[in-house]
Amino acid sequence: MGKFIVRRLLWMIPVLFTITLVTFLFMHAAPGGPWDRDPGRRQVVPATQEMLNRKYGLDKPIWRQYIAYIIGDFDADGKFVCGAVCGNLGPSYRQRGRTVQDILFSVPEGQPIWDSRMGYSARLGILSLTLAIIVGIPAGIISALRQNTWIDYLSAVIANIGVSVPNFVMGIFLIIIFAVMLHVVKVVPKSWSSPTVWIIPALVLGFGTMAFTARLTRSSMLEVMRQDYVRTARAKGLAERAVIMRHMLRNALIPVVTVLGPALAGLLVGSFIIETMFSFPGIGREFVQSITNRDYSMIMGTTLIYGVLIAVANLAVDISYGFLDPRIKVE
Amino acid sequence: MVLSRPSRSLWGDAWSRLIRNKAAVVGMVIIVLFAVVAVFAPLLAPHNPLQINSGKEFLPPAWVKESSTGKSGEAQFLLGTDTIGRDLLSRLIYGARVSMIVGLTPVLIILLIGTVIGLMSGYATARVDNLLMRFTDVIYAFPDLLFYIIMMITLRDTALGRMMNGLFLLFVALAIVSWVGVARLVRGQVLSLKNKEFIEAARCIGSSDTRIMSRHILPNCLSPLVVWMAFAIPRMIIAEAVLGYLGIGLRPATDPHAFFITSWGVSLLEGQTAINAQPWLLLAPALCVALVVMAFTFLGDGLRDALDPRMRGTM
Numbered sequence: 001m002g003k004f005i006v007r008r009l010l011w012m013i014p015v016l017f018t019i020t021l022v023t024f025l026f027m028h029a030a031p032g033g034p035w036d037r038d039p040g041r042r043q044v045v046p047a048t049q050e051m052l053n054r055k056y057g058l059d060k061p062i063w064r065q066y067i068a069y070i071i072g073d074f075d076a077d078g079k080f081v082c083g084a085v086c087g088n089l090g091p092s093y094r095q096r097g098r099t100v101q102d103i104l105f106s107v108p109e110g111q112p113i114w115d116s117r118m119g120y121s122a123r124l125g126i127l128s129l130t131l132a133i134i135v136g137i138p139a140g141i142i143s144a145l146r147q148n149t150w151i152d153y154l155s156a157v158i159a160n161i162g163v164s165v166p167n168f169v170m171g172i173f174l175i176i177i178f179a180v181m182l183h184v185v186k187v188v189p190k191s192w193s194s195p196t197v198w199i200i201p202a203l204v205l206g207f208g209t210m211a212f213t214a215r216l217t218r219s220s221m222l223e224v225m226r227q228d229y230v231r232t233a234r235a236k237g238l239a240e241r242a243v244i245m246r247h248m249l250r251n252a253l254i255p256v257v258t259v260l261g262p263a264l265a266g267l268l269v270g271s272f273i274i275e276t277m278f279s280f281p282g283i284g285r286e287f288v289q290s291i292t293n294r295d296y297s298m299i300m301g302t303t304l305i306y307g308v309l310i311a312v313a314n315l316a317v318d319i320s321y322g323f324l325d326p327r328i329k330v331e
Numbered sequence: 332m333v334l335s336r337p338s339r340s341l342w343g344d345a346w347s348r349l350i351r352n353k354a355a356v357v358g359m360v361i362i363v364l365f366a367v368v369a370v371f372a373p374l375l376a377p378h379n380p381l382q383i384n385s386g387k388e389f390l391p392p393a394w395v396k397e398s399s400t401g402k403s404g405e406a407q408f409l410l411g412t413d414t415i416g417r418d419l420l421s422r423l424i425y426g427a428r429v430s431m432i433v434g435l436t437p438v439l440i441i442l443l444i445g446t447v448i449g450l451m452s453g454y455a456t457a458r459v460d461n462l463l464m465r466f467t468d469v470i471y472a473f474p475d476l477l478f479y480i481i482m483m484i485t486l487r488d489t490a491l492g493r494m495m496n497g498l499f500l501l502f503v504a505l506a507i508v509s510w511v512g513v514a515r516l517v518r519g520q521v522l523s524l525k526n527k528e529f530i531e532a533a534r535c536i537g538s539s540d541t542r543i544m545s546r547h548i549l550p551n552c553l554s555p556l557v558v559w560m561a562f563a564i565p566r567m568i569i570a571e572a573v574l575g576y577l578g579i580g581l582r583p584a585t586d587p588h589a590f591f592i593t594s595w596g597v598s599l600l601e602g603q604t605a606i607n608a609q610p611w612l613l614l615a616p617a618l619c620v621a622l623v624v625m626a627f628t629f630l631g632d633g634l635r636d637a638l639d640p641r642m643r644g645t646m
Contacts, residue, residue, distance in 0.1 A: 011468075015468075015469050015473075018469045018473070019472075019474075026482060027485065029486070031488060160628075160629075164565070164624050164628035164629075165621045166569045166572070166573075166620070166621075166624065168576065169572070169621050169624075172599070172614070173621075175606065176606070180606065180607055180610045269477070270476075273576065276577075291484055292577075294484065296485075299480075299484070303481065306474050306477055307474055307477075310474050311472055
């Protein structure tokens with residue numbers, strides 16, 4: 001098991017390497033640079049630009065810049081400046097004087113740690129995953145136990161819609177229903193400190209996962225219900241409750257638990273449209289804003305973070321297989 | 332006495348199972364409907380999608396008497412008009428064209444590339460196979476939507492990015508990441524078939540590798556590929572809508588003779604600006620995307636059950 005984890009961790013290196021290399025090359029192929037100002041404003045004079053380039057090492061050949069970004073390089077004074085491996089994602093192209101990691105991870109003075117942009121996104125992701133679990137799993141169980149009744153059909157219809165309709169389209173529908181027609185919530189809330197304003201974005205973000213979880217739980221329950229050991233449990237006179245909780249659920253939830261890892265990664269990454277829609281102060285909106293601003297270093301930094309999140313989530317799944325079901329041998 | 336009954340092929344069998352599935356039939360009908368709309372867009376659109384009707388901005392749908400803008404709908408603009416007075420219905424009809432093309436073209440490219448690489452990988456020596464599979468592993472781990480976004484924004488202003496109003500670049504971006512799934516699927520199929528008796532028999536009578544691949548292995552890959560396609564097309568349509576919504580998809584055309592004028596993603600972006608006063612501008616394209624995507628998903632579910640009845644009821 002330990003060997004497997006180490007091997008998978010090592011395997012993440014080429015994956016992340018490719019992600020950063022591709023992004024880096026694209027970023028350099030793109031027009032514009034960190035010292036460009038908006039057209040119409042006074043531009044940085046060429047001499048200053050050259051000096052800035054020298055200071056940040058942008059005058060060096062591209063392969064060296066890449067190494068500097070990932071590992072680090074010596075600056076003009078001969079001092080070693082660490083790169084992405086130390087968490088230094090470089091200066092933002094648009095937000096002057098701030099580095100990418102500063103924008104994404106720093107917390108305003110006197111605020112708790114989860115008030116950073118990353119913290120906001122993580123909270124939204126976890127909240128929507130929780131919603132998906134506490135609604136999706138019971139819905140799946142009930143529709144399996146009451147197979148082919150109206151409650152099963154209703155949940156199947158909702159789950160089918162949830163699985164196929166993309167979450168941003170679902171978001172549009174929910175915003176129009178709840179904010180524009182019913183005026184229950186504001187499209188863009190004034191503050192994110194009250195917990196009630198989180199419900200709609202979390203629901204929109206988690207709806208697909210919720211539907212997927214419900215469908216998976218149902219089909220997995222149906223499969224387990226027909227197993228011999230369930231019949232045995234009933235035959236020896238166990239209460240229905242014990243049969244369901246101890247014998248069916250434990251086995252039926254294995255596939256469900258294993259998809260929750262990628263689901264969380266999907267929620268974190270998929271959140272950027274939802275965050276933009278609700279003007280949510282997380283990294284997703286920062287990412288979208290950096291797209292419109294052509295803030296290439298910010299795009300690169302957020303992509304790298306997303307890449308790491310996905311890689312870690314995938315690893316977590318593979319490991320969880322081994323823990324949950326001893327029959328599955330992790331190789 | 333000879334018992335005889337009409338022979339039924341695999342596909343005939345699958346078809347009869349498919350048309351018994353109500354959801355799949357509904358899906359097919361919707362897809363055919365949208366395909367017809369896409370092909371005959373110029374004949375079906377009541378107005379020119381680029382024509383700006385001054386003084387008729389923000390008209391609500393025709394059945395709305397008094398909207399929040401104080402205007403009432405007009406019969407000639409069935410779904411109302413947008414912020415600069417263009418007919419929404421006509422724009423949606425032309426948008427169907429882009430969505431259908433975006434759904435189909437990259438999927439066909441992917442099928443071609445993925446199948447060739449998958450066959451090669453499954454048939455090649457262990458070393459080549461290993462190399463190819465490690466390569467697909469890396470691409471598989473790449474967050475695809477992020478890759479589309481990076482590629483679209485950085486190459487948008489180059490000559491490549493301007494071809495076909497940006498659609499060409501979109502095809503390339505969508506195809507580059509997604510062939511991996513097909514390659515793995517085909518490879519898995521090849522590996523499981525390679526040592527079966529019928530392949531051995533074919534080899535014994537002296538069939539060449541190319542013949543075995545094209546005549547014996549490929550036909551056995553077809554049904555999973557068809558199912559894959561039904562699920563891949565909506566993914567492409569969603570990706571186009573997302574990119575359009577972020578303003579980095581298709582470039583809306585200004586030339587009335589252009590083939591691809593606008594897309595649903597572009598309409599979503601345009602509708603977003605007026606969400607409180609004119610929700611129909613956002614609602615209509617969102618409904619279109621939802622409808623088509625759902626239709627394809629229903630068809631995909633139906634195809635999977637029809638082509639492989641053992642899979643029925645599972646995910």
